[in-house]
Amino acid sequence: MIHRGKGIGCMWYPIGFTVLANPSAATVKINEDGTATLLTGTVETGQGSLTVLGQIAAEELGVATDDVHVVSADTDTTPMDTGAIASRTTYVTGNAIKLAAENAKQILFEVAAPMLDVRPDQLEAVDRKIQVKYFPQRCLPIADVALQAQFVMGRPAIGSASYNPPTVGMDPETGQGKPFSTYVYATQCAEVEVDDETGEVDVLYMSAAHDCGTAINPMLVEGQIEGGISMGIGFALQEEMLFDDNGLQRNPNLTNYIMPTSLDMPEIDVDIVENFDPTGPFGAKGVGEPTAVPTAAAICNAIFDAVGIRITSLPATAEKVLKAIKEKQFGEEQKALPAAE
Amino acid sequence: MVDDVKTKEKEVTLESLRKADDNLRLPTVPERTLFPKEIGIAAAREQTPAVGQRATRPDGRLHGLGQTKYIDDMFFPGMLHAKVKRAGIAHAKIKSIDVSEAEKMPGVMATLIGSEFPVNSFGPSLQDQPLLADDIVRHAGDGVAAVAAVTEQQALDALEKIKVEYEELPNVFDPLEAMRDDAYKIHNNESNIYASKTIKKGDVEQGFADSDFIFEKTFTTQMVEHVPLEPHASIAEWDANGRVTVHSSLGRITLGRADISRVLELPINRIRIIATIVGGNFGGKNEITTEPIVALLAKKTGRPVKCVYTREDEFISSTTRHPFVMEYKTGMSKEGKIMARKVRLVCDGGAYCSWSETTLGKACILSAGPYNISNLHVDAYAVYTTKTMTGAMRGFGAPQVCFAYESHMDDMAAALGIEPLEIRLMNAFHEGSASPTGQVLEAVVVEDSLIMASERFGWKEWQK
Amino acid sequence: MTDITLIVNGEEKTASVPPETTLLKMLREDLNYTGAKLGCDVGDCGACTVLVDGMAVNACLMLAGQAEGKKIETIEGLSTLEEYHPIQKAFEDVAALQCGFCGPGMIMSTKALIDQGEDLTKQEIKDALSGNLCRCTGYTKIIEGVIDAYEEITGKKVPEENPRAA
Numbered sequence: 001m002i003h004r005g006k007g008i009g010c011m012w013y014p015i016g017f018t019v020l021a022n023p024s025a026a027t028v029k030i031n032e033d034g035t036a037t038l039l040t041g042t043v044e045t046g047q048g049s050l051t052v053l054g055q056i057a058a059e060e061l062g063v064a065t066d067d068v069h070v071v072s073a074d075t076d077t078t079p080m081d082t083g084a085i086a087s088r089t090t091y092v093t094g095n096a097i098k099l100a101a102e103n104a105k106q107i108l109f110e111v112a113a114p115m116l117d118v119r120p121d122q123l124e125a126v127d128r129k130i131q132v133k134y135f136p137q138r139c140l141p142i143a144d145v146a147l148q149a150q151f152v153m154g155r156p157a158i159g160s161a162s163y164n165p166p167t168v169g170m171d172p173e174t175g176q177g178k179p180f181s182t183y184v185y186a187t188q189c190a191e192v193e194v195d196d197e198t199g200e201v202d203v204l205y206m207s208a209a210h211d212c213g214t215a216i217n218p219m220l221v222e223g224q225i226e227g228g229i230s231m232g233i234g235f236a237l238q239e240e241m242l243f244d245d246n247g248l249q250r251n252p253n254l255t256n257y258i259m260p261t262s263l264d265m266p267e268i269d270v271d272i273v274e275n276f277d278p279t280g281p282f283g284a285k286g287v288g289e290p291t292a293v294p295t296a297a298a299i300c301n302a303i304f305d306a307v308g309i310r311i312t313s314l315p316a317t318a319e320k321v322l323k324a325i326k327e328k329q330f331g332e333e334q335k336a337l338p339a340a341e
Numbered sequence: 342m343v344d345d346v347k348t349k350e351k352e353v354t355l356e357s358l359r360k361a362d363d364n365l366r367l368p369t370v371p372e373r374t375l376f377p378k379e380i381g382i383a384a385a386r387e388q389t390p391a392v393g394q395r396a397t398r399p400d401g402r403l404h405g406l407g408q409t410k411y412i413d414d415m416f417f418p419g420m421l422h423a424k425v426k427r428a429g430i431a432h433a434k435i436k437s438i439d440v441s442e443a444e445k446m447p448g449v450m451a452t453l454i455g456s457e458f459p460v461n462s463f464g465p466s467l468q469d470q471p472l473l474a475d476d477i478v479r480h481a482g483d484g485v486a487a488v489a490a491v492t493e494q495q496a497l498d499a500l501e502k503i504k505v506e507y508e509e510l511p512n513v514f515d516p517l518e519a520m521r522d523d524a525y526k527i528h529n530n531e532s533n534i535y536a537s538k539t540i541k542k543g544d545v546e547q548g549f550a551d552s553d554f555i556f557e558k559t560f561t562t563q564m565v566e567h568v569p570l571e572p573h574a575s576i577a578e579w580d581a582n583g584r585v586t587v588h589s590s591l592g593r594i595t596l597g598r599a600d601i602s603r604v605l606e607l608p609i610n611r612i613r614i615i616a617t618i619v620g621g622n623f624g625g626k627n628e629i630t631t632e633p634i635v636a637l638l639a640k641k642t643g644r645p646v647k648c649v650y651t652r653e654d655e656f657i658s659s660t661t662r663h664p665f666v667m668e669y670k671t672g673m674s675k676e677g678k679i680m681a682r683k684v685r686l687v688c689d690g691g692a693y694c695s696w697s698e699t700t701l702g703k704a705c706i707l708s709a710g711p712y713n714i715s716n717l718h719v720d721a722y723a724v725y726t727t728k729t730m731t732g733a734m735r736g737f738g739a740p741q742v743c744f745a746y747e748s749h750m751d752d753m754a755a756a757l758g759i760e761p762l763e764i765r766l767m768n769a770f771h772e773g774s775a776s777p778t779g780q781v782l783e784a785v786v787v788e789d790s791l792i793m794a795s796e797r798f799g800w801k802e803w804q805k
Numbered sequence: 806m807t808d809i810t811l812i813v814n815g816e817e818k819t820a821s822v823p824p825e826t827t828l829l830k831m832l833r834e835d836l837n838y839t840g841a842k843l844g845c846d847v848g849d850c851g852a853c854t855v856l857v858d859g860m861a862v863n864a865c866l867m868l869a870g871q872a873e874g875k876k877i878e879t880i881e882g883l884s885t886l887e888e889y890h891p892i893q894k895a896f897e898d899v900a901a902l903q904c905g906f907c908g909p910g911m912i913m914s915t916k917a918l919i920d921q922g923e924d925l926t927k928q929e930i931k932d933a934l935s936g937n938l939c940r941c942t943g944y945t946k947i948i949e950g951v952i953d954a955y956e957e958i959t960g961k962k963v964p965e966e967n968p969r970a971a
Binding site: 231268 | 816845847849889896899902903904923930931933934935936937938939940941942943944945947948967968969
């Protein structure tokens with residue numbers, strides 16, 4: 001018989017390294033036509049960080065995403081970066097980039113100010129223009145200012161900066177301290193079907209509500225959540241490295257290491273929780289790892305709701321689930337038996 | 342007549358090129374990439390302001406066209422292929438390594454063993470891992486020697502001719518056993534426990550005394566692999582100024598450069614790492630693996646050397662997610678409020694430290710869950726075992742502890758007769774809550790996420 | 806060494822290879838079609854998927870000699886100078902690919918599926934892609950991309966499915 005169940009998993013996760021310095025540095029070069037090149041030492045591993053970082057630079061410079069070309073991951077030509085790890089890229093590298101873009105933009109403001117008859121601190125960059133705050137009709141195209149800066153004033157608009165999240169070391173006895181600058185929070189709910197004759201668990205549907213501060217690119221945040229859920233499902237139900245008595249792996253291949261395929265994925269509804277972190281670039285935090293964290297919990301709680309068995313060791317393979325179901329049935333039958341004379 | 346001569350000349354040239362090709366192994370045709378002349382810019386990429394746009398990815402376009410060059414797609418003139426011999430034995434002393442047979446094999450240009458590295462140890466926190474084991478092998482996937490040959494198949498064939506003599510040492514597979522004083526010490530330390538962290542807040546014993554109910558459960562999780570679709574890969578090439586360029590799938594190139602500098606005893610500015618294109622990482626490509634190996638082989642042969650992990654290497658030789666044993670004890674009031682929590686985490690730390698200290702630290706802090714708990718005691722230990730090394734994998738311990746504290750929460754909810762969503766809302770962090778380490782939290786939205794996810798799910802209305 | 810001639814994306818290509826060379830190795834190393842990827846070399850992951858006479862095939866499991874004389878299609882042949890192939894366009898628009906390593910295999914499997922000309926359901930799409938592993942995306946946006954491409958190419962609609970319905 002098939003039983004359905006629902007389960008909740010809720011979590012929190014930090015951004016950046018535990019206490020230790022994990023700086024990122026960046027350089028923004030504004031070209032003489034108002035487009036820009038961003039140099040970042042971070043590594044794009046597939047999550048879309050280069051697109052997001054480009055968007056952060058573009059926002060600060062007042063241009064469109066496509067106006068910023070991102071160059072990454074070359075120790076000769078890009079500034080140092082602690083790396084794409086600990087979900088830190090949007091927050092730490094993003095902050096470095098925002099600061100670098102501000103520095104480059106400041107040169108443009110200083111060049112534009114006399115052209116517009118105002119002080120530099122009265123200017124803002126919006127919609128590919130440099131305009132006077134609260135009096136936007138007085139403005140110049142960014143391209144004009146960039147050209148003026150480089151070729152007339154001899155001041156190419158290049159800005160560099162670095163960022164490191166502020167932390168406080170942890171006491172060795174009590175662990176008290178401020179190990180991270182910010183955290184993200186999320187909840188995932190799962191609906192599963194459990195077959196009490198085979199122990200097989202099918203995840204039908206999941207809803208996921210994730211905090212990432214400001215979502216710089218919601219489409220890419222969704223992609224991370226969906227990918228994280230697939231890793232969470234593998235962790236919960238399928239994946240396991242098995243060793244023999246001599247310490248050699250029994251399944252070091254994809255034939256016998258079971259991981260999610262397209263057939264294992266549920267319908268997913270993704271919601272991004274509205275939030276703004278004042279310490280992050282334009283309010284953003286991060287999202288890479290948190291997405292894989294609460295999935296197993298939600299699924300195991302849904303199994304508990306469906307068939308009343310508590311899985312205490314992952315993965316919840318069909319064998320384990322079936323064994324637990326049978327033990328529970330046996331236990332109930334024992335209770336129901338009349339007491340022996 | 343002239344055409345005949347020209348044809349003959351052409352044949353002779355092709356013939357000599359083919360002969361040279363056997364040694365060079367370059368593709369016989371130049372690459373031609375076709376892509377539409379005009380695709381156009383996606384609207385979202387042209388919008389200002391840029392933040393919040395569903396901007397498409399320029400690298401995504403190239404991925405779809407099949408134009409992205411991952412490291413295994415790169416070919417350099419004269420490039421050799423390297424492969425690494427894996428120990429195949431979980432714990433042993435290396436008595437001797439004999440590469441002489443391998444060196445004689447056709448196509449083999451150089452071999453490499455651990456003792457040839459100026460410094461044969463590395464690691465993000467403890468430098469306890471060798472590039473190639475030269476004294477003791479501590480897990481079956483430990484590399485013991487490497488070969489560079491003209492083709493991959495020749496390199497793999499040559500690995501089989503390398504003779505290694507082992508003296509077996511006792512295996513220690515279970516982290517709980519490895520913690521004991523009488524367990525065999527895998528790294529010749531006083532204990533196999535190589536890292537520990539503690540968090541103490543409030544007074545747990547008093548908290549338990551004040552509780553109406555006490556719940557205890559132990560949870561365990563398994564060892565899991567990142568399985569990036571692209572295996573680890575690197576290519577190294579030197580120039581005449583003694584600079585080495587390494588193309589790599591590394592996720593942390595600044596650290597990688599520092600590591601290569603340390604193990605090869607080279608100044609940092611003589612090393613260039615390029616890691617522009619990677620096919621998935623998830624935490625498994627954040628420390629050096631074959632980079633110094635290909636660098637040294639490239640130096641020895643004077644040719645570029647590429648090493649790509651086989652899928653088996655990915656499983657047996659790259660880092661994995663720590664299996665955890667998690668003991669939870671929680672005291673609850675009958676209304677469902679968490680009064681106290683005591684947690685003991687034992688992380689199976691594998692053969693080498695890798696990212697275990699970081700994992701331990703994070704898991705320790707996160708293990709209490711996003712809940713207001715005034716009385717908390719967490720002890721966490723990372724223990725050596727003679728199995729595949731455990732390192733950073735998406736979450737650094739968070740998925741394991743979340744599975745534990747959330748399963749535990751539902752058990753308690755059921756016992757107390759409180760609804761799972763309600764019990765969480767009752768205990769969740771809010772703005773200004775204190776974390777387990779006493780940090781004042783801001784931009785907190787636990788409750789919002791609980792309400793949002795459950796409403797989207799249709800939690801309250803849901804029927805079986 | 807044997808001379809083998811393959812017809813790849815409509816063009817004849819010849820190379821001299823050892824007889825045990827797989828189609829995948831010949832495409833990648835001798836003919837420079839690096840789109841098909843080596844993910845496992847034993848037919849488990851699908852990253853090497855190419856079309857041979859219209860059928861999606863793991864190129865790592867086929868010998869180059871076996872593919873001689875057959876019509877081989879790889880990712881490099883989908884778009885032309887004039888036209889961005891609808892599958893590649895759909896994938897780009899929905900951000901279906903993240904690290905991209907599984908991409909060429911996924912897209913070729915998709916092409917084989919759509920080219921069959923049958924009416925498709927979401928479940929059938931999932932079935933057809935089940936041999937292509939992806940670790941980054943959770944398959945969700947890939948399936949969205951496939952549906953968009955199918956609807957664009959055929960003009961038909963994929964029916965809505967609700968797995969939660971009793």
